[in-house]
Amino acid sequence: MEELMDQMKEKAGLVQAVVSIVSSMEEVLHRAVDITLGQGGKTIAAPGLAPESLKRLEDLCKAARLTVLSPPFRSHLSGIHTALTHADWAIAETGTLVLDSNSEDLRIATMLSETHMAFLPVSRIVPDAPALSAWLVEKMKSGAGYLSFITGASRTADIELVLATGVHGPQELHILMMEET
Amino acid sequence: MIQTAKDMKTYRKKIKAALKNKFLRKALDNFASAYKVSRAKAFEGIDLDALKDEIAQGKDEALTQIESLFLRFKAGAEAAGAIVHLAKTAEEANEIIAKIGKDNGVKTMVKSKSMTAEETHLNDLLEARGFTVTETDLGEWIIQLRHEGPSHMVMPAIHLSRWQVGTLFSDVTKKPVDLEDIDRMVKVARKELRLAFLTADMGISGANLAIAETGTLGIISNEGNARLTTTLPRVHVALVGLEKLVPDLAAALRIIKILPKNATGQALTSYVTWITGAVECGASATGKKILRIVFLDNGRLELARDPVFSEAIRCIRCGACSNVCPVYGKVGGHTLGHVYIGAIGLILTYFYHGKDNARAIVKNCLNCQACKSVCPVNIDLPFLIKKVYANILKDEGKKPAKNTVLSAVMKNRRLFHTLLRMASALQKPLVQKDTGVLRHLPFIFGKSHDFRTLPALAKTPFRDQWPALRPRIQNPRFRVALFGGCVVDFVSPEQAIALVRLLSAHKVQMEYPLGQSCCGLPAMMMAEEETAAEVAVQNLEALEPWRYDYILVLCASCGSHMKEGYSRLLAGKPKQAGKLHQLQDKLMDFSSFMVNVLKVKPEDFIQNQRRTAYHSPCHLCRGLGVTQEPRELLRTVGLDYAPCKDEDVCCGFGGSYSLEFPEISAEILGQKLDHVEAAGAEVLVTDCPGCVLQLRGGMNKRNSRIQVRHIAEIVADNLKTP
Numbered sequence: 001m002e003e004l005m006d007q008m009k010e011k012a013g014l015v016q017a018v019v020s021i022v023s024s025m026e027e028v029l030h031r032a033v034d035i036t037l038g039q040g041g042k043t044i045a046a047p048g049l050a051p052e053s054l055k056r057l058e059d060l061c062k063a064a065r066l067t068v069l070s071p072p073f074r075s076h077l078s079g080i081h082t083a084l085t086h087a088d089w090a091i092a093e094t095g096t097l098v099l100d101s102n103s104e105d106l107r108i109a110t111m112l113s114e115t116h117m118a119f120l121p122v123s124r125i126v127p128d129a130p131a132l133s134a135w136l137v138e139k140m141k142s143g144a145g146y147l148s149f150i151t152g153a154s155r156t157a158d159i160e161l162v163l164a165t166g167v168h169g170p171q172e173l174h175i176l177m178m179e180e181t
Numbered sequence: 182m183i184q185t186a187k188d189m190k191t192y193r194k195k196i197k198a199a200l201k202n203k204f205l206r207k208a209l210d211n212f213a214s215a216y217k218v219s220r221a222k223a224f225e226g227i228d229l230d231a232l233k234d235e236i237a238q239g240k241d242e243a244l245t246q247i248e249s250l251f252l253r254f255k256a257g258a259e260a261a262g263a264i265v266h267l268a269k270t271a272e273e274a275n276e277i278i279a280k281i282g283k284d285n286g287v288k289t290m291v292k293s294k295s296m297t298a299e300e301t302h303l304n305d306l307l308e309a310r311g312f313t314v315t316e317t318d319l320g321e322w323i324i325q326l327r328h329e330g331p332s333h334m335v336m337p338a339i340h341l342s343r344w345q346v347g348t349l350f351s352d353v354t355k356k357p358v359d360l361e362d363i364d365r366m367v368k369v370a371r372k373e374l375r376l377a378f379l380t381a382d383m384g385i386s387g388a389n390l391a392i393a394e395t396g397t398l399g400i401i402s403n404e405g406n407a408r409l410t411t412t413l414p415r416v417h418v419a420l421v422g423l424e425k426l427v428p429d430l431a432a433a434l435r436i437i438k439i440l441p442k443n444a445t446g447q448a449l450t451s452y453v454t455w456i457t458g459a460v461e462c463g464a465s466a467t468g469k470k471i472l473r474i475v476f477l478d479n480g481r482l483e484l485a486r487d488p489v490f491s492e493a494i495r496c497i498r499c500g501a502c503s504n505v506c507p508v509y510g511k512v513g514g515h516t517l518g519h520v521y522i523g524a525i526g527l528i529l530t531y532f533y534h535g536k537d538n539a540r541a542i543v544k545n546c547l548n549c550q551a552c553k554s555v556c557p558v559n560i561d562l563p564f565l566i567k568k569v570y571a572n573i574l575k576d577e578g579k580k581p582a583k584n585t586v587l588s589a590v591m592k593n594r595r596l597f598h599t600l601l602r603m604a605s606a607l608q609k610p611l612v613q614k615d616t617g618v619l620r621h622l623p624f625i626f627g628k629s630h631d632f633r634t635l636p637a638l639a640k641t642p643f644r645d646q647w648p649a650l651r652p653r654i655q656n657p658r659f660r661v662a663l664f665g666g667c668v669v670d671f672v673s674p675e676q677a678i679a680l681v682r683l684l685s686a687h688k689v690q691m692e693y694p695l696g697q698s699c700c701g702l703p704a705m706m707m708a709e710e711e712t713a714a715e716v717a718v719q720n721l722e723a724l725e726p727w728r729y730d731y732i733l734v735l736c737a738s739c740g741s742h743m744k745e746g747y748s749r750l751l752a753g754k755p756k757q758a759g760k761l762h763q764l765q766d767k768l769m770d771f772s773s774f775m776v777n778v779l780k781v782k783p784e785d786f787i788q789n790q791r792r793t794a795y796h797s798p799c800h801l802c803r804g805l806g807v808t809q810e811p812r813e814l815l816r817t818v819g820l821d822y823a824p825c826k827d828e829d830v831c832c833g834f835g836g837s838y839s840l841e842f843p844e845i846s847a848e849i850l851g852q853k854l855d856h857v858e859a860a861g862a863e864v865l866v867t868d869c870p871g872c873v874l875q876l877r878g879g880m881n882k883r884n885s886r887i888q889v890r891h892i893a894e895i896v897a898d899n900l901k902t903p
Contacts, residue, residue: 011448074463077379077413094449104461107412109404129434137430138453140395144261144458144469146412151449154405156367157344158320158338161212164367167319168374169405169451 015152216576219446257396261458295387633878
């Protein structure tokens with residue numbers, strides 16, 4: 001487990017993702033608020049968050065004068081600063097997050113936000129993509145679906161091969177690995 | 182729009198113009214250097230050859246069942262709410278897509294990058310039908326605004342400078358743009374294109390993979406535009422080449438594992454998106470995305486059945502064959518391709534865009550094998566390029582006069598050698614006595630050929646000197662035959678004479694079977710396969726390989742052609758199989774023989790530590806796979822081997838290539854010589870007489886003091902005389 005965590009941290013770091021280790025959901029929510037404030041953002045979209053966590057986030061945001069957006073996020077296409085989502089899996093070999101993105105709200109939040117923050121328990125880190133084959137195939141076989149591998153922030157090198165991040169998707173990707181207590 | 186030269190005269194003009202573009206050359210050169218490093222790093226710890234074999238084999242299996250894979254895909258995708266079409270031609274695909282737009286009341290469209298849509302010229306038709314189409318990949322958007330085609334399959338705007346892009350953006354946005362600040366330019370695109378995404382009715386994407394088992398599309402992207410294209414608009418149309426079908430997820434993951442690494446040296450793209458069927462979509466009246474998947478045939482099914490060319494559609498569009506191509510590095514993709522670019526482009530253009538567009542560009546291959554060595558699906562690109570050239574000659578029904586003459590002469594060894602002897606006598610007035618090079622080039626060569634001196638033909642070819650030279654060794658350690666090849670025999674016999682000396686000193690009995698002729702590679706380069714096959718048989722008969730322990734070559738090109746090319750040429754001649762195997766088993770390059778068989782020792786050589794640069798001939802390092810032995814040999818025989826940049830990049834000779842495209846050959850050579858000079862070498866060594874000819878000619882023209890020697894010569898120089 002240590003090893004996978006280290007590898008995940010290293011590989012995600014290589015593609016400019018910011019990786020940190022947290023110990024609780026409470027810490028995740030605080031981070032989301034702090035980072036949003038630090039970047040001068042005003043809004044957080046948190047699709048798929050458990051009701052009690054969402055409630056807690058709303059309280060924290062209220063105190064910090066931030067808005068937690070309510071779905072559907074199609075009505076906020078231009079106004080999402082931070083997307084806070086869980087990730088289903090992480091792939092250590094390439095520093096990749098795997099998200100079942102069937103929900104349109106989740107897609108909009110993770111694609112149109114300025115900063116995407118994703119959290120997952122460290123037990124959900126696998127060594128490589130084939131390790132997820134069974135899960136992926138099952139998803140693909142169960143009707144319409146949209147699955148995403150996300151490795152670092154949106155990037156391009158289309159002008160003079162100079163690397164620039166944030167061309168279409170989020171400009172920053174934060175990965176919060178939750179250690180079980 | 183894309184304008185590809187349809188005849189050589191126009192093409193030469195285009196090449197000259199491209200060579201004047203200094204920015205382009207520098208950009209491509211920087212990329213080529215960085216690519217090599219990052220690619221190697223990306224594949225660290227991966228058994229690349231095994232992965233390539235596995236993917237190539239999987240692709241071949243998939244291609245034989247492409248129709249059933251399509252039906253499986255269709256069933257899976259349609260069960261999940263998509264509608265799947267199959268278009269026979271490019272026009273049909275475009276019409277289907279335009280109709281989907283019309284039927285759904287679409288006005289505006291956003292598009293993520295798709296080479297397949299470039300292939301069908303989709304935008305042209307959609308715009309003619311009144312749709313507004315916006316490309317959203319940054320590079321594609323830039324070239325759309327400039328009304329040109331991509332110059333690289335992965336990096337479409339690699340030919341443009343930040344100043345060109347900045348000026349373009351400032352024109353489009355009517356706002357000033359800082360011409361140095363690339364980060365800002367990217368943000369301009371983000372802002373402008375975000376607007377297009379938010380208002381588009383339809384998104385058009387390609388797909389890198391289509392998984393038959395589940396009816397799932399796989400799309401890779403770095404910018405995230407493919408995700409937005411497939412999410413925001415209510416209609417999504419994916420245009421997919423039939424060759425993108427794979428049976429299952431495992432096959433798809435294998436391709437994902439190799440594609441970004443081989444394309445740009447990235448471990449994985451920022452995004453990999455897997456879409457199955459019609460997902461939730463708030464912009465659509467039904468709450469479900471309208472998903473249409475249009476598969477494109479456009480000749481693919483026929484190509485998949487072709488016994489020779491089918492391997493071309495294994496291509497996964499990584500663009501690596503451009504990245505490593507020395508010609509691409511000099512002229513760029515607008516000159517080395519039509520829609521598809523680089524080595525694979527020279528092949529696919531013929532099948533997808535017709536012989537008129539392929540006619541000129543297909544000749545622009547050095548046969549240096551660099552593309553073949555990086556191809557992730559083992560396509561023998563240089564071979565197929567020659568095959569396409571042969572097809573075009575056949576289609577057009579008239580061969581260039583030089584082909585007819587070459588074939589007639591080469592099939593008859595005596596005639597060929599008589600003509601060479603006559604030429605040697607006739608050139609006398611042209612030869613500079615002290616240097617042995619031609620004083621001026623014969624009038625048939627224009628000024629563009631003046632980048633190197635050309636050596637005169639030898640006064641006496643090696644074969645005529647041989648009877649007097651032939652040593653008789655008592656109790657020899659080995660008996661070997663030399664296959665000389667035309668250049669050694671008729672231009673540079675001194676290289677063979679050096680070998681005679683070295684072998685005698687090491688108690689090896691050498692023979693020079695006089696029935697041997699040209700190896701036949703020049704005929705292959707001119708797509709004269711039948712002649713090449715005939716010459717191959719003549720050489721097998723002449724060499725009588727069973728008589729010797731080894732057959733040595735001083736020319737890597739002859740060697741690799743005999744080792745690999747002969748198998749293909751003689752596949753239909755089972756009577757030759759035994760001899761051929763013997764020949765191929767016994768064939769060895771000079772350095773490998775000295776190092777691995779004779780195991781030469783430093784004490785037999787004068788250790789003068791001359792600073793020596795090495796050029797690794799294409800057909801030695803890639804053709805025969807020999808890389809370590811020559812370098813080890815240089816050290817053993819007392820030379821100070823000074824590594825220089827890009828030792829394994831072609832010298833630009835390529836046999837008749839340098840006569841067909843002298844300007845490009847000169848550029849490639851110039852860069853090579855610059856690297857050698859930068860290494861501070863006194864002497865440049867290589868193990869192919871063709872490379873010697875090119876490199877020495879170039880150094881002469883520079884009046885450089887750096888000598889160019891065949892490795893056999895310099896090893897013989899340093900041999901201590903008993």
